[in-house]
Amino acid sequence: MYRYDEFDAEFVKQRVDQFRDQVQRRVAGELTEDEFKPLRLMNGLYLQLHAYMLRVAIPYGTLSATQMYKLADIADKYDKGYGHFTTRQNIQFNWPKLNDVPDILEELASVEMHAIQTSGNCIRNVTTDQWAGVAADEIEDPRPVCELIRQWSTLNPEFAYLPRKFKIAVTGSSNDRAAVKAHDIGIITHKNENGDIGYEILIGGGLGRTPFIGKTVKKFVGKDRLLAYIEAVMRVYNLQGRRDNKYKARIKILTHETGIEKLSEMIEREFERIDKAQGELELAELNRIESYFEPPQYSSEQDDSTALQQSLEANEQFNYWYNTNVAKHQQPGYAIVNISLKPIEGIPGDATSAQMRLVAQLAEQFSLSEIRVTHEQNLVLPYVKQADLFTLWQQLEQHDLGNSNLGLITDIIACPGLDYCALATARSIPIAQKISKVFADRRKQQDIGKLQINISGCINACGHHHVGNIGILGLDKKGEEYYQITLGGNADENAAIGKITGPGFSKDEIAGAVETVVNTYIENRQTDENFIQTHSRIGDVPFKEALYGPN
Amino acid sequence: MTTKVIMANDLLSGDVIFLSRDSRSWTKFLDQAWASDSEQLVEQMLAAAQDSHMIIGAEAIEVEHDHTGLALTVFREHLRSRGPSVRTDLGKQAELKQAA
Ligand code: SF4
Numbered sequence: 001m002y003r004y005d006e007f008d009a010e011f012v013k014q015r016v017d018q019f020r021d022q023v024q025r026r027v028a029g030e031l032t033e034d035e036f037k038p039l040r041l042m043n044g045l046y047l048q049l050h051a052y053m054l055r056v057a058i059p060y061g062t063l064s065a066t067q068m069y070k071l072a073d074i075a076d077k078y079d080k081g082y083g084h085f086t087t088r089q090n091i092q093f094n095w096p097k098l099n100d101v102p103d104i105l106e107e108l109a110s111v112e113m114h115a116i117q118t119s120g121n122c123i124r125n126v127t128t129d130q131w132a133g134v135a136a137d138e139i140e141d142p143r144p145v146c147e148l149i150r151q152w153s154t155l156n157p158e159f160a161y162l163p164r165k166f167k168i169a170v171t172g173s174s175n176d177r178a179a180v181k182a183h184d185i186g187i188i189t190h191k192n193e194n195g196d197i198g199y200e201i202l203i204g205g206g207l208g209r210t211p212f213i214g215k216t217v218k219k220f221v222g223k224d225r226l227l228a229y230i231e232a233v234m235r236v237y238n239l240q241g242r243r244d245n246k247y248k249a250r251i252k253i254l255t256h257e258t259g260i261e262k263l264s265e266m267i268e269r270e271f272e273r274i275d276k277a278q279g280e281l282e283l284a285e286l287n288r289i290e291s292y293f294e295p296p297q298y299s300s301e302q303d304d305s306t307a308l309q310q311s312l313e314a315n316e317q318f319n320y321w322y323n324t325n326v327a328k329h330q331q332p333g334y335a336i337v338n339i340s341l342k343p344i345e346g347i348p349g350d351a352t353s354a355q356m357r358l359v360a361q362l363a364e365q366f367s368l369s370e371i372r373v374t375h376e377q378n379l380v381l382p383y384v385k386q387a388d389l390f391t392l393w394q395q396l397e398q399h400d401l402g403n404s405n406l407g408l409i410t411d412i413i414a415c416p417g418l419d420y421c422a423l424a425t426a427r428s429i430p431i432a433q434k435i436s437k438v439f440a441d442r443r444k445q446q447d448i449g450k451l452q453i454n455i456s457g458c459i460n461a462c463g464h465h466h467v468g469n470i471g472i473l474g475l476d477k478k479g480e481e482y483y484q485i486t487l488g489g490n491a492d493e494n495a496a497i498g499k500i501t502g503p504g505f506s507k508d509e510i511a512g513a514v515e516t517v518v519n520t521y522i523e524n525r526q527t528d529e530n531f532i533q534t535h536s537r538i539g540d541v542p543f544k545e546a547l548y549g550p551n
Numbered sequence: 552m553t554t555k556v557i558m559a560n561d562l563l564s565g566d567v568i569f570l571s572r573d574s575r576s577w578t579k580f581l582d583q584a585w586a587s588d589s590e591q592l593v594e595q596m597l598a599a600a601q602d603s604h605m606i607i608g609a610e611a612i613e614v615e616h617d618h619t620g621l622a623l624t625v626f627r628e629h630l631r632s633r634g635p636s637v638r639t640d641l642g643k644q645a646e647l648k649q650a651a
Contacts (some may be wrong), residue, residue, distance in 0.1 A: 027562065029604040047607065049631050050642050051565035080641055093643075098563050104636040347637055418627060429637045479626060 020102035044115025055118040060146040061089035065360040065369040072356035123153035130374040136328040142172035163241030164249040181495035204255030207460035224279035232271035301333020311390040321404040338380040340403035349377030410436040417457025423458035426474025426481035434511040467491035559609035
């Protein structure tokens with residue numbers, strides 16, 4: 001794993017000291033709330049519906065066991081014994097007290113973590129594939145590029161006051177598990193015919209009020225010029241982005257209004273102006289960073305050992321979990337274990353401090369002390385020997401973490417919604433709970449197959465409902481919560497924005513409406529067709545008719 | 552005529568609070584809140600609350616009188632006065648349950 005250098009450590013420490021002073025001045029009445037609010041937001045501290053909320057960055061979703069233990073301790077000592085993993089691979093604490101926050105930040109700094117750039121109009125936490133460095137289909141581990149961007153963007157004064165927040169995601173594989181096309185900048189790793197690795201750059205993706213899928217602005221940029229190209233994109237956006245209207249200030253609107261060709265020319269001109277010699281330094285830095293992400297010393301193991309086969313045959317539940325939650329590793333004899341934080345009727349993404357500690361302990365025992373957080377609000381143990389899978393699963397089962405539903409209908413992505421969020425127009429979590437109850441039966445879930453449901457509690461779309469195969473958006477209609485359904489969204493390499501089916505449903509109707517959609521899929525599917533394939537073959541009409549009647 | 556309470560967040564704890572019946576201190580519980588039909592009085596109280604540096608986001612919020620006493624009319628504010636509906640073991644609703 002990457003470790004902070006002295007610069008990182010020093011600046012995080014300075015920020016903690018600064019914030020402690022700012023809190024003291026606020027409490028003493030020397031700063032007004034209007035003066036203090038931007039300062040607390042710069043340190044990830046929001047005021048939500050019931051209390052403050054602290055958002056902690058987990059760069060590219062990678063956590064050490066030590067860091068996870070610390071998060072568990074913070075949850076117990078300063079919060080209410082749990083945390084919420086978000087769709088941006090971060091964690092949120094829902095109940096910190098103002099005077100405790102500097103201490104929390106100090107504790108985070110002791111394990112090389114912070115809450116900087118988790119809010120505000122700056123470059124936010126860079127996200128990536130949760131299977132980075134271990135995925136069987138990977139061209140390159142995307143984390144060194146993420147770290148390079150993190151270092152370059154952290155406290156970069158040129159980009160500290162952008163027109164709006166800015167999100168970057170990177171995938172090292174052509175199978176996109178990082179939803180890169182839904183980001184301001186999406187980076188896709190490619191290998192050209194000469195065997196050189198380079199990056200395709202997409203811009204203008206984003207969800208929220210006006211959703212867009214990112215468009216390719218550069219087909220291939222070499223390693224030595226990647227940062228220069230991103231810098232060129234940022235400069236053009238910083239100058240041209242609409243600062244006059246908050247709702248039009250994201251790069252997606254600039255891309256849409258200017259057109260990708262014209263914008264690409266502007267970026268190219270800026271790119272050419274950036275000194276090529278800078279590339280040498282960046283390449284050297286990338287090489288230095290890459291050394292931190294060298295593959296670990298794997299032991300020599302065989303795929304599908306007899307012991308594993310025997311356990312799979314002997315235990316049906318384990319077999320089921322193995323088939324849903326375990327993914328293929330690039331190293332023979334190893335496996336990627338996905339821990340679902342989506343128990344039936346649970347709160348998507350929530351983990352208790354006891355569960356966090358268990359995952360940390362299992363990471364130490366079975367996964368080289370490393371954990372990943374996914375944008376689907378689950379956790380991953382990336383380095384598990386296949387021979388250890390059965391023992392690991394038994395421990396997960398004992399602590400309510402053995403949910404066998406990865407990628408299935410009950411693996412629902414949901415934002416906090418009106419249960420916590422000050423911006424919400426409706427609740428998300430109870431809807432996720434109701435739907436997961438309807439589809440609780442394991443065999444039913446398995447029969448339905450791969451199906452992603454995403455729920456957002458307002459148009460800001462933190463639950464990424466636009467790219468859910470079934471998307472649900474919670475709105476307020478004359479004081480009542482109601483829910484719009486979108487169909488056909490997709491977050492992977494075939495990214496698409498879902499289309500609204502028609503009038504919304506009340507909170508009591510929505511789970512039934514989802515069931516109607518699913519039944520329509522089952523009635524119409526052909527052999528081996530998953531939901532999204534059936535939907536793209538038959539279109540919206542049969543679903544609309546099932547929901548609203550003919551015409 | 553609408554009845555209103557003054558609702559805000561406490562600077563230190565972040566808790567949702569109401570101006571209490573003595574119209575000087577603050578309470579976490581709606582049933583102890585100061586309420587008035589007088590627009591002028593509500594505005595005075597709101598202005599005083601907004602001046603206090605230990606209080607954030609003070610607003611005058613509409614309430615109704617029902618059989619339990621005061622009730623918030625907007626669902627969002629109702630949730631704020633209680634806690635997350637998906638974690639009834641947390642927030643003010645939990646304290647109320649304990650007290651009962
Ligand atoms: S989508 Fe809306 S309700 Fe949900 S977390 Fe984002 S801002 Fe809050």
